[in-house]
Amino acid sequence: MSVFTTVSNDELVPFLKNYSLGQLVDIKGIAAGVTNTNYFVTTTHGKYVLTLFETLQASELPYYVDLMVHLGQHGIAIAAPIANLRGEYIDELNGKPTLLVPCLPGAVTDSxxxxxxxxxxxxxxxxxxxxxxxxxxxxxxxGPQWWSATAHDMYPFMSEADAALLHAEVQLQSQHKFDQFQMNLPKGVIHADLFRDNALMNGDQVGGFIDFYYACNDILLYDLAITLNDWCVLENGDIDAERARAMLAGYQSVRPLTDDEVADWPIMLRAAALRFWVSRLLDFHKPAAGEMTFAKDPGHFQRVIQHHQARTDFWL
Amino acid sequence: MSVFTTVSNDELVPFLKNYSLGQLVDIKGIAAGVTNTNYFVTTTHGKYVLTLFETLQASELPYYVDLMVHLGQHGIAIAAPIANLRGEYIDELNGKPTLLVPCLPGAVTDSxxxxxxxxxxxxxxxxxxxxxxxxxxxxxxxGPQWWSATAHDMYPFMSEADAALLHAEVQLQSQHKFDQFQMNLPKGVIHADLFRDNALMNGDQVGGFIDFYYACNDILLYDLAITLNDWCVLENGDIDAERARAMLAGYQSVRPLTDDEVADWPIMLRAAALRFWVSRLLDFHKPAAGEMTFAKDPGHFQRVIQHHQARTDFWL
Known part of the structure; x- marks a missing residue:
């Protein structure tokens, strides 16, 4: 359950008067998500999602919100933020910063x-x-600084063999100078967390990408590696070659990879897996106080890395 | 048929490469409309409408296009313009300024x-x-200057009785100082042409307002009068009281009319009818060279005015 801040009809009606979205019909809490409060809001005009931010402050939101506005203006399948009558995307309700977006078509797919x-x-x-x-x-x-420091804190919780493997991966990435200021790879804005649960699929089409609150400026190829590691993975942590080839072909139909990117692709897949192996270790061994995270198996991304280590065909 | 400038697949494919809308699937000319060229463009991401402007220059478009962007950002049901990779909404194809918008749900309704x-x-x-x-x-x-001057040019084409009626209406509006700088009524951005064929209805909901190319800054009540004169009209030019009451109630549920607006409502209904009586007379008696307008019956708005003249209940 992810309604940390409750919103009543009586609170929402005056809030909505500051928008151009018609009259309130219904409000319903959304169970998914572990960080923010989300409600489906149905009005006479349509269906919307209201987010109340539980950890991010209003001052921290413009990078993410303006990015969503920008992407929406370009026709990217996302839920474009809706401005209130003061022209602001970020409003406030019950003491929390809020965002209203249209409800996207489609649903999350696990497979x-x-x-x-x-x-x-x-x-x-x-x-x-x-x-x-x-x-x-x-x-x-x-980034690399974070995962290096965090891995260091995790070694005591791990078996000697696992800790050695993690340490070797951190070292490997360090030797490859995985740093956005050092690598000769195209950079830009990345989603950085485009797992299956952060996209709504409408049949075979993308209904919309959601949850841009890890977005940042980093290496584009890293975003593709994060995405592929989740969307194309098998239960044992290996990658389904057919899905991987389709994702790479889809990506390259729009932006063909450079020679440098092709060369760094195998190491980038391991970097992307390393980042989530480390964050899952952290969530598992040192959950933040009060955080309602269902800690996910850190071993999954360890296995993903081990399969990448043994791989010779990277589907390019 | 309103495809004045043809667009081929071979021309559209490179044009679309400058957008984030997927691969071209199909293109189809749209028969409606008399001023611009419009195509339905289907891509792997969805369905869009491509407009090629046949009379407006690119330099004349920002007021309308930026207005559409603004309204879209506020969740108003319109087709929000899509920016190309250079961040521009107005592009160019085959020598004409262009605009790409998503296809709206719904259809035009005559009744x-x-x-x-x-x-x-x-x-x-x-x-x-x-x-x-x-x-x-x-x-x-x-505005009033235009309709006064244009009416003057129309009198020679009209019967003495009709010309006298038109002249009296022009005089009446002039005496009521219908001028946005003189009247004490709320002003703002108006659509100014929100006839039934400029809205797509999705069931009972508004799928979207379209064709903002008469939008301007003027009296808000005038926009409501233009809209009601078309949406709530009967074949004989009288107004259907039930539809009129519903439209006024819908409008006032969001923005209640001021006392000044209530007082000026009857005269405003006649001003709105006068503007279209005059423009239809012009289209009928002096069609612009090469314009593919199907001249509409000017007598319709004469009858609308005559019904307004005889009216005592204005549904408020």
Missing amino acids: PNVAQCGQVGEMLAQMHLAAASYSGQMSNPR | PNVAQCGQVGEMLAQMHLAAASYSGQMSNPR
Whole structure:
């Protein structure tokens, strides 16, 4: 359950008077999500999603919200923020910063098919190109510095063999100078968390990408690696070659990879898996106080990395 | 048929590469409309409408296009313009300025029901409020000066009785100082041409208002009068009281009329009818060279005015 801040009809009616969205019909809490409060809001005009931010402050939101506005203006499948009558996207309700967006078509899929992976790859590339004209800047708070420091804190919780593997991966990435200021790879705005649960699929089409609150400026190829590691994965942590080829082909139909990107693709897949292995270890061994996270198995991304280590064909 | 400038697949494919809208699937000319060329463009992402402007220059478009962007950002039911990869809404194809918008749900209705008239009134009021924060300025090119001068040119084509009636209406409006700088009525951005064929209805809901190319800064009540004169009209030029009451109630549920507006409502209904009586007379007696207008019966708005003259109940 992810309604941390309750909103009543009586509170929402005056709030909505500051918008151009018709009269309130119904409000319903959304169970998904672990960080923010989300409600489906139905009005005489349509169906919307109201988010109350539980951890991000209003002052921290413009990078993400303006990015969503920008992407929406370019026709990228996302839920474009709706402005209130003062022309502001970020409003306030019950002491929390809020955002209203239209409800997107489609639903989350746990087992994407080949066509869906192709469409997600294509939309991701379109998003990377459309965001090139976005002026906001945000460094990645989950970059190499973060995972190196966090891995160091995790070793005591791990078996000697697992800790050695993690340490070797951190070292490997460090040797490859995985740093956005050092690598010769195209950079831009990345979603950085485009897992299956952050996209609504409408049949084989992308209904919309959601949850841009890890978005940042980083290496584009890293975003593709994060996405592929989740969308094309098998239960054992190996990658389904057919889905991977479809996602890469979809992506490259819009933005063909450079020679440097092709060369760094195998190491980038491991970097993307390393970032989530480390964050899952952290959530598992040191859950934040009061956080309602259902800690996910850290071993999953360890297995993803081990399969990448053994791989010789990277579907390009 | 309103495809004045043809567009081939081979021309559209490179044009679309500058957008984030997927791969071209199909293109089809749209028969409706008499001024611009419009195509339905289907891509792997969805269905869009491509407009090639045949008379407006690119330099004349920003007021209208930025208004549409603004209204879209506020959740008003319109087709929000889509930016290309350079961040521009107005592009160019085959020598004509272009605009790409998503295809709206719904269809034009010739015989709106009471509920639809209520929804149109409500959305119009929301549009007026949302546009209050729009900074663009455009005077009405079809205002009192225009209709006085144009009526003068039409008298020679008319019967003595009709010309006398038209002259009396022009005089009446002039005596009531119908001038946006003189009247004590709320002003703002108006659509100015919200006839039934400029709205797509999705069931009883407004799918979207279209064709903002007469939009300007003028008296808000005038926009409501223009809209009601068309949506609530009977074949004989009289107004259907039930639809009129629904439209007024819908409008006032969002923006209640001021005392001044209530007082001026009867004269405003006649001003709105006068403007279209005059423009239809012009189209009928002096069609612009090469214009593919199907001249509409000018007598219709003469009858609308005559019914307004005889009316005592204005549904408020």
